[in-house]
Amino acid sequence: MSLRGTNQEYGRPYNRRIVLEAIRRDGASTRGRIADAVGLTVQTVSTIIRELEDLGLILASKVEPKGRGLPPTTLSINPEGGHAIGLCVTPLGVDAGLLNLAGDVIATRHRPQRQVTADEGFRLIAELVPELVALRPGGRMLGVGLAMPGPFDVESMSFVGPTTMAGWGNVPIKERLTEVTKLPAFMATDMSAAALGERLYGRGAEFGDFYYLYFGVGLGGAMMHDGQVHRGAWGNAGEIGHIPVVPDGEPCPCGNRGCLERYVSLDAFARNGHGDAPIGWARRVAPQFRAAITVIENLFDPETIILGGVADQELLDALGAMTGELASSVSARRDRKVPRVLVSDAGPQSVLRGAAALAVAGVLSPRFGQLLAPERAERDPLNHRGLAA
Numbered sequence: 001m002s003l004r005g006t007n008q009e010y011g012r013p014y015n016r017r018i019v020l021e022a023i024r025r026d027g028a029s030t031r032g033r034i035a036d037a038v039g040l041t042v043q044t045v046s047t048i049i050r051e052l053e054d055l056g057l058i059l060a061s062k063v064e065p066k067g068r069g070l071p072p073t074t075l076s077i078n079p080e081g082g083h084a085i086g087l088c089v090t091p092l093g094v095d096a097g098l099l100n101l102a103g104d105v106i107a108t109r110h111r112p113q114r115q116v117t118a119d120e121g122f123r124l125i126a127e128l129v130p131e132l133v134a135l136r137p138g139g140r141m142l143g144v145g146l147a148m149p150g151p152f153d154v155e156s157m158s159f160v161g162p163t164t165m166a167g168w169g170n171v172p173i174k175e176r177l178t179e180v181t182k183l184p185a186f187m188a189t190d191m192s193a194a195a196l197g198e199r200l201y202g203r204g205a206e207f208g209d210f211y212y213l214y215f216g217v218g219l220g221g222a223m224m225h226d227g228q229v230h231r232g233a234w235g236n237a238g239e240i241g242h243i244p245v246v247p248d249g250e251p252c253p254c255g256n257r258g259c260l261e262r263y264v265s266l267d268a269f270a271r272n273g274h275g276d277a278p279i280g281w282a283r284r285v286a287p288q289f290r291a292a293i294t295v296i297e298n299l300f301d302p303e304t305i306i307l308g309g310v311a312d313q314e315l316l317d318a319l320g321a322m323t324g325e326l327a328s329s330v331s332a333r334r335d336r337k338v339p340r341v342l343v344s345d346a347g348p349q350s351v352l353r354g355a356a357a358l359a360v361a362g363v364l365s366p367r368f369g370q371l372l373a374p375e376r377a378e379r380d381p382l383n384h385r386g387l388a389a
Contacts, residue, residue, distance in 0.1 A: 012048075015040060017364055019048045020077075023058060024101075024364075025227070028076040049075060056140070057081040057101070077101050082364075083136050085129055085144040085183070086356030088190060089165060090310065091115050091217045094124045097352035098132040101360065103201045105349055107135055118171045126180040143184035145358030146177055147193035147351050149218055150236055186358040190214065190351055191238050192229045194308060195222035197354030199229075202346030204306055211302040212344075213292075214238075215309035215316060219261040223300045241265065243295060245288050263288040264319075266311055278318035286322040293341060297329040308344030310351060316343050 018038045023029055026037065035045045052058045059078045079102035088095040093112040097105050109131065111124045133141055148165055177185040188196075195212035198204035204212065204224060213221045219241035223230040230237050241261030242254050249258025262268055263285050273281050282289075296305055307316055320343040326332070331340050344350060 015044070016048055016051060019045060020052060020057060020364060023075055024077055028074045030072040030074060032072065034075070055081070079104060080136075080139070082140040082142045082360070084142045084356040084359040085132055085181070086193075086352035086354070086359075087125060087128075087144060087146045087177075088193075088310075088351045088355055089116065089121055089146065089148045090190070091149070091165065092310075094121060094128065095348075095352060096125070096128040096132060097349065097356065098135055099353060099356040103197075103353055103357070105353065107132060108349070108352065115166055118165075118168050118173075118176075121165075121168075122176050122180050125177070129181045129183070141183060142363045143186060143359030144177060144181045145193065145355035145362070146173070146185065146187040147190040147355040147358075148173075148187070149216065150189035150191070150220065150239065184359065184363055186362040188229075188231075188355075188358055189220065189222075189235065189238070190216060190310075191220035192222045192231060192235075193354035193358060194351045195224050195229050195354065196357050197350035197352070198306055198308060198344055198346055199224050199227065200357055201353050202306070202308070202344055202350055203342055207303045209301075209303050211296050211300050211305045213240075213296070213305055213307045213309075213341075215265065215307060215311045215319070217266045217310075219265045219292075221296065223302065240292060240296065243292070245291050260288060260292055264292065266315075269315065278315045279321065282315075282318035282322050289319060289322055290326055293323065294327045294329045297331040297340065301330050304338050305341045306344050307341060308346060308350055310348045313343075313347070319343075 015038075018040075019034055022034050022037050029037075031042055031045050031049060035042045038045070049058065049060070053060060057078055058081070059076050060073045061076070062073055079100040082101050083106070084099055086097045086099060092114060093110060094116060095108065095110050097108040099105055109128050111128065113120060113124065116124070129144060148168075174185050174187055177187065191212065191214035194214050195204070198212050204210050207224075208227075209223075209225050211221055211223050213219075221238045221240050223238065232238075242252065242256065242259045244256055244258045245260045246258030246263065250262040251257050252259035252262055268285070269281055276284070293305060296302070307320055309316070320341060323339070323341040326340055346353070
């Protein structure tokens, strides 16, 4: 995402976010480099830096001089400058995590509950969130992000079948999340949130374009391009679990037959594993899994595919071991520097990290603060200590 400041009226809240996002995105930096990156003067950036320091969002440090002159001050995100709650609701239960601005997981909680209903789910969330918030008394709590299986708002597929949240249809999820947590609320599909978590805190940080293959109760994925998740027109891009791969295969709750997630998913493993060790099951589903890899590569041309999700590491590693003999695709290049498929090392917490990042980005992103009028600036979370707009 291109970061450029503005000289328009009411632009200071937006510029604060531009500077903060530049530091979050690029890591420790200096006033001069930030000014060049966002198109503002060093004087303007210096003023904003002082404001962000006063708000406790960034830290300034100096290194020991190695020659003549004083080295520039290095600016970095203050990990304890704010916190967010990440939530993940699956057919297996509810997970919650408290994260700081650096993406460190402070604490996690799990409530097992198969096919939790909406009322039960929000009751559990209402218990979990205050428990985590209490771990940082008096701290700045930015918001809460919720990740859950998609797709959303598709009559034949949403909240239908064992790999989705059956019974959650027609529930105003975001509104109820705001009501029970009393925090700004954001939501996305679990695969989009996990891809974001992988991009920020996992192996995905090495790549500009990668595809995150989400192995959960169902199967999905998300294409990450230039630091952004491709969500599609209605936020449902990446539902590869419903690509038919076996003609006249197993019936799927979506109404089709032979869908990929009927063969490759935690649900499929539970139904058809028959006590197999993960590697034995992975060998049996390797043809369908490899076909999915080829489809993804030909559709999206990613630098690599990162396999992750909520499955345990042994199962992910077993599937990863099946990618040594992939069919030809646009990714079968002689100049490749990384394997076509990598297994994530971020673990299941990538989903919680991504969910929390939804809240951090939702509240602190430049888009949120663009051209805030004075009356709105008074309610701006970057302005809550009386900082003038």
